[in-house]
Amino acid sequence: MKVLAVHPSGLMYTRVFLRLEPLGLEYVAAVTRDAGHEIRVIDLQVETHRDLHRMIRSWQPDAVCFSGNYLANIPEIIDLAKAIKAALPRCFVLVGGHSASFVAADLLRHAEGAVNCVLRGEGEASIAALLEAVARGGDLLRVPGVVTRDGEGPPPRFAESLDTLRPARDLLRHRRKYFIGVLDPCASIEFARGCPWDCAFCSAWTFYGRSYRARSPELVAGELATIREPGVFIVDDVAFVHAEHGMRIGEAIERRGIRKKYYLETRGDVLLRNKDVFRFWRRLGLEYMFIGMEAIDADGLKAFRKRITLDKSFEALEFARSLGVTVAINLIADPDWDRERFETIRRWCLEIPEIVNISVNTPYPGTEIWLREQRRLTSLDYRLYDIQHAVLPTRLPLREFYTELVRTQQVLNRKHMGWTALRGAAGQAGKLLLRGQTNFVRMLWRFNSVFDPLLRLPYRRIKAPVRNAARVRPPHAAVDAVEGRQQRVVVFAYLDRR
DSSP states (O other): EEEEEEEEOOOGGGGEEEEEHHHHHHHHHHHHTTTEEEEEEEETSOOHHHHHHHHHHHHHSEEEEOOOGGGGHHHHHHHHHHHHHHHOOTTTEEESHHHHSSSSSHHHHHHHTOOEEEEESOOHHHHHHHHHHHHHHHHHGGTTEEEEEEOOOSSOOOOSOOOGOOOOOGGGGGGGGGGGGOOOEEEEEEEEOOOOOTTTTOOHHHHHTTEEEEEOOOHHHHHHHHHSEEEEEESSTTTTHHHHHHHHHHHHHHHHHHHHHHEEOOHHHHHHHHHHHHHHHHHEEEEEEEEEEEEEEHHHHHTTTTOHHHHHHHHHHHHHTTOOOOOEEEEOOOOOHHHHHHHHHHHHHSSSEEEEEEOOOOTTSHHHHHHHHGGGGGGOOOOTTTHHHHHHHOSSSSHHHHHHHHHHHHHHHHSSHHHHHHHHHHHHHHHHHHTTTHHHHHHHHHHHHHHOOOGGGGGGGGOSOOTTTOOOOOOOOOGGGOOEEEEEEETTTOOOOO
């Protein structure tokens, strides 16, 4: 079969801070190719809808597979699926990914027949069996993880071993377009999957059942040796949960003489527990670290169930500074914040040297916050579920809430972007431009054109649910609460790795 794998367009923050390669889609593409199918990949983060439709007309694939990791992309996926079905009525259209796994029934209902099935859980585990069933006209509901309008198949499965998976990086046509900050260009790599914690705002633990699976250190080092990009984003939800695993990967990299610049995400308590690992990785090329603080008060940490004290959070921040790396942190703005709370956060952001991102508390399907707050939702429009819009009632009038939010986010712009950033990174910027890499330099002046409070209001003028708005209901636990993929998506922080 001819199979086209599609990653949807970038979201609001990807127009400024980063653009990551669709690693999960590359994994699925590799499994598809190994199963004997002809596979192509198109990433709408760097290509256009026109490019997609041109490929549909010229290549005429037998199947189209969409990556549905971001909830805010679901309406776009449905619209594209309908257009594809209109052009190729016999084309089999499926959607997989983290968010699609949690909202499969709603997605199929809104697609009105344009999507043949949703594949829940890890796509690598079942994509070959699904395509075989499609090719032979077999029963789709015998494939683990499949959901159609006629019912559901067996529960999804894990990939048998992460060590058997390698991404089909050769299928991407514009690899120089992927970056995160000054790591331009930047590739992505996975050391482990899953997260053993149970934060209230995150669905990794309901997706994976708090499991944690690690790849072989030698295989990781071998894959790194094949990556041409000088920058590498380590996509693990929490880097170096197990100190020994992190050390063994580092030692394998050191033996091979691999030199890269790395960006990773971790927790404050992991950082403090495994200090020697992070010191070692600093020598290997660790340049950027994200720490998910989420709150700077004890009540906030308790509400998000971070399972770390405020003192430990600040101790971790101090240790990260001592490593000499660039540190970014995330704080979650609650819709209940008033002007005084925003002002307090702004003052704190101005006092510290770190990059501080402010995201909006958003109840994603699969999270505890979703189960607790879904009756209070003010919108069922999935386009707003991008951690930059409030979908719960705000204490302030909505326009004022967005104004205060953007004023607070502007601290990042004033301290770390524009001419300020260019002065501090002039040498790096010059080297990038000489190599023809413009992603980092272009991002420095995009903040104001994207993070505008007035741009967040038009959707709110829709009085009735839009055509692709979801009928919200409690999600079924993906893969019976033991499989799935996390939807952590935040600027500099909760980046979807898949």
